[in-house]
Amino acid sequence: MQNETTRIAFLVAIATLIFLLVPVFLILYIRSYNRHKKNHFLEKQNMQQKFESEILQTRIEVQDQTMQSIAAELHDNVGQLLSLTTLTLNSVNLNDGEKAKKKIDNSLALVNKSIKELRELAKLLHGEQLVENGIGHAIDQEINWLSKAGKYELEVNNQLIDLQITSPDKDLIILRLLQEIINNIIKHAHAKHIQINAYLDKNVLHLKVAEDGIGFDPVEMKGKKTGMGLNSIYKRMEMINGKLVLNSAPEEGTSLTIEIPYP
Amino acid sequence: MQRGSFITMRYLSPIFIAEVICFIAALNMIWKDKNAFGKVITCYLAVAFITEEAAAYLAIRGIHNLWLFNIYLVFEISTILYGLYHCLKKYINPKPIILIGLGIISLTYIFFLITQPFSNLNTVTITVMSVIFTLFCLYYYYLLLKDENFIEIHSHPEFWWITGVLFYYFGSTMSNLFDGLFSVKLIGFATVKYCIYIVLNLILYGCWLYSFICRMKQRELHF
Numbered sequence: 001m002q003n004e005t006t007r008i009a010f011l012v013a014i015a016t017l018i019f020l021l022v023p024v025f026l027i028l029y030i031r032s033y034n035r036h037k038k039n040h041f042l043e044k045q046n047m048q049q050k051f052e053s054e055i056l057q058t059r060i061e062v063q064d065q066t067m068q069s070i071a072a073e074l075h076d077n078v079g080q081l082l083s084l085t086t087l088t089l090n091s092v093n094l095n096d097g098e099k100a101k102k103k104i105d106n107s108l109a110l111v112n113k114s115i116k117e118l119r120e121l122a123k124l125l126h127g128e129q130l131v132e133n134g135i136g137h138a139i140d141q142e143i144n145w146l147s148k149a150g151k152y153e154l155e156v157n158n159q160l161i162d163l164q165i166t167s168p169d170k171d172l173i174i175l176r177l178l179q180e181i182i183n184n185i186i187k188h189a190h191a192k193h194i195q196i197n198a199y200l201d202k203n204v205l206h207l208k209v210a211e212d213g214i215g216f217d218p219v220e221m222k223g224k225k226t227g228m229g230l231n232s233i234y235k236r237m238e239m240i241n242g243k244l245v246l247n248s249a250p251e252e253g254t255s256l257t258i259e260i261p262y263p
Numbered sequence: 264m265q266r267g268s269f270i271t272m273r274y275l276s277p278i279f280i281a282e283v284i285c286f287i288a289a290l291n292m293i294w295k296d297k298n299a300f301g302k303v304i305t306c307y308l309a310v311a312f313i314t315e316e317a318a319a320y321l322a323i324r325g326i327h328n329l330w331l332f333n334i335y336l337v338f339e340i341s342t343i344l345y346g347l348y349h350c351l352k353k354y355i356n357p358k359p360i361i362l363i364g365l366g367i368i369s370l371t372y373i374f375f376l377i378t379q380p381f382s383n384l385n386t387v388t389i390t391v392m393s394v395i396f397t398l399f400c401l402y403y404y405y406l407l408l409k410d411e412n413f414i415e416i417h418s419h420p421e422f423w424w425i426t427g428v429l430f431y432y433f434g435s436t437m438s439n440l441f442d443g444l445f446s447v448k449l450i451g452f453a454t455v456k457y458c459i460y461i462v463l464n465l466i467l468y469g470c471w472l473y474s475f476i477c478r479m480k481q482r483e484l485h486f
Contacts, residue, residue, distance in 0.1 A: 012441050012456075023433060
């Protein structure tokens with residue numbers, strides 16, 4: 001009987017030890033699982049930080065582009081108009097009343113035109129904030145500025161003007177993308193005809209820009225580090241889960257199609 | 264001389280020493296906590312070591328002391344359930360499950376009161392209580408794993424408090440189930456069951472002590 005009790009006691013002691021091992025393994029499992037969760041969380045946080053820094057960079061680029069446009073406008077347009085006004089007013093001869101009146105009228109017209117140009121400039125300065133009013137308005141503003149150059153035959157179909165939904169971060173990236181595309185067209189394409197299509201279909205925003213310029217070899221361009229900002233365009237598209245299709249060949253123009261889940 | 268050392272050993276048992284250390288630590292580290300949890304646990308630890316000493320006093324005088332543990336059981340049930348409630352409420356509304364647990368344990372206790380004399384040890388309630396506490400602890404771990412946010416386990420007071428409870432009640436399952444079937448004495452008055460309980464208590468109070476340290480550090484960081 002004593003032997004039996006000793007055996008039970010021994011078994012209970014062993015079983016208790018085994019029972020104590022279960023929580024130990026449980027803690028080890030939780031520790032390892034928690035570590036994975038922590039790594040995942042930190043990774044997510046890191047990605048979020050990268051995204052935010054990219055958005056900041058985009059905002060700076062948009063501002064920079066706006067400033068460049070304003071500087072060019074001031075120098076090429078308003079500056080010229082005001083110089084001409086100064087010249088006209090300087091040449092006024094008050095003894096010759098009729099001619100003087102004509103010159104003053106001309107100067108007035110030039111000043112009025114300058115005022116109009118400055119108003120347009122103010123709108124452009126406002127362009128970056130236009131994103132807050134919706135991507136449709138921002139695209140419209142960019143196209144207006146492009147049309148002012150008068151160099152291109154534009155065919156525009158912007159269905160995003162009345163868009164009720166917004167996505168501030170994506171809007172900013174799309175605007176910067178369009179600015180970059182327009183910049184490239186102005187600097188490199190030598191195009192005459194530009195076609196711009198923007199619309200939303202089944203929660204996907206489509207933006208298509210096609211021109212009949214000199215074109216280029218996309219494979220060769222992608223290899224170059226200075227590839228007209230293409231690398232940064234691809235990187236940003238990837239960040240917002242967008243799709244970019246670039247079709248171009250030397251002497252055959254370029255077409256760029258962007259599809260972004262929206263909002 | 265031998266009797267003197269026996270009495271000293273009885274009064275200064277490892278469980279009592281662990282309880283006193285834990286009580287002093289709780290008094291210094293968590294008593295000032297804004298929530299009631301710190302105060303409840305400190306009071307419970309005071310009740311625990313007073314009971315331990317009173318039981319030792321009765322045992323030395325050859326007076327039956329199991330009724331004292333049956334009274335202490337009420338404090339134990341309410342405190343541990345409150346602690347589990349405090350830990351679980353960070354993830355869910357634990358009121359319904361805690362009330363169900365309390366209901367089952369209370370029914371078992373009433374059943375014991377009706378069927379057995381109060382001088383017997385309430386083994387049924389202790390066993391049922393251990394199973395329910397273990398289930399709640401495992402449920403806490405499940406919620407912890409399911410939660411999107413991660414916690415720093417090595418410095419999380421609730422986690423270590425729950426871990427102590429799990430070790431103690433899960434570890435004592437075998438002793439509870441086979442209670443009365445083995446009373447082999449290892450050294451002097453110390454039976455195998457008593458030795459197992461010493462180990463379990465040391466683990467429990469060790470975990471709790473660490474949990475109090477974590478809580479104190481957490482509070483210092485907040486200020």
